[in-house]
Amino acid sequence: xxxxxxxxxxxxxxxxxxxxxxxxxxxxxxxxxxxxxxxxxxxxxxxxxxxxxxxxxxxxxxxxxxxxx
Numbered sequence: 001x002x003x004x005x006x007x008x009x010x011x012x013x014x015x016x017x018x019x020x021x022x023x024x025x026x027x028x029x030x031x032x033x034x035x036x037x038x039x040x041x042x043x044x045x046x047x048x049x050x051x052x053x054x055x056x057x058x059x060x061x062x063x064x065x066x067x068x069x
Contacts, residue, residue, distance in 0.1 A: 008033070043068060 010018065022032045043053055053066040
């Protein structure tokens with residue numbers, strides 16, 4: 001698999017979120033960004049095909065539709 005390098009410019013707040021998520025998940029920032037891209041791709045493909053995507057709270061079974069702008 002060929003790899004390409006890029007520079008990503010983030011605000012201080014965005015970098016803090018990236019740092020916190022990577023640390024809490026035990027991942028590198030690069031791995032977290034790759035995972036986020038795969039998740040965004042999966043959600044976008046489902047929405048583009050007409051599916052709806054929901055998040056469910058297990059304790060109450062309350063569902064909230066995920067909206068992507």
